[in-house]
Amino acid sequence: MTLSQPTVRPADSPDAPAISDLLYEFNGKALRPEDLAQRLAEVQGTETVFLGEADNLLAGLLVLRTTPTLSGPEDWAEITEMYVRPSSRRQGVGRALVEAAVEYARARGCTEVHLLVDPENAVGLAFYAALGFCRDSWEMVRAIV
Numbered sequence: 001m002t003l004s005q006p007t008v009r010p011a012d013s014p015d016a017p018a019i020s021d022l023l024y025e026f027n028g029k030a031l032r033p034e035d036l037a038q039r040l041a042e043v044q045g046t047e048t049v050f051l052g053e054a055d056n057l058l059a060g061l062l063v064l065r066t067t068p069t070l071s072g073p074e075d076w077a078e079i080t081e082m083y084v085r086p087s088s089r090r091q092g093v094g095r096a097l098v099e100a101a102v103e104y105a106r107a108r109g110c111t112e113v114h115l116l117v118d119p120e121n122a123v124g125l126a127f128y129a130a131l132g133f134c135r136d137s138w139e140m141v142r143a144i145v
Contacts, residue, residue: 060084
C-alpha cells in the first residue's frame with residue numbers, strides 16, 4: 001500500500017469541530033466547536049492553525065503564533081500546539097506541518113521559530129532536532145491565581 005504525500009492547509013472557522021477534536025485528543029481539553037470558531041476569528045492575524053491531512057484523513061494540527069515585538073523589526077514566531085494522531089505518525093505529517101509553519105513565518109519576516117517541548121519527551125526532542133531546532137533556554141512559569 002502506497003501512502004500519499006501529506007498535505008497542509010490553513011484552517012478556517014468551518015474546521016472548528018475538527019480542531020476541537022484534535023486539541024482534545026492532544027491536551028485532554030478543548031473549547032466547544034462554536035466557542036472555538038469564535039476564538040479563531042478573535043486570534044486571526046496572531047495565531048494560524050495549520051491542518052495536516054494524509055490519505056484524505058485529518059491527521060494533525062499545528063498552531064503558529066506570530067506577533068510584533070519591540071525588540072526588533074521582525075515578528076516573533078512560536079509553535080504553540082503541535083499534534084499528529086498516533087495512526088498518522090511517521091508518515092511525514094509532522095514534518096509537513098512544521099515546514100508549512102516555518103515558510104509562513106519566513107513570509108511574515110520572522111527570522112526564528114520558537115517552541116516548547118517537555119524535556120522528558122525524547123521522541124519530540126529528536127523530532128524537532130531532526131528539523132533543525134536546538135535547545136535555547138529554560139522556560140519559567142508563574143501561576144496567577
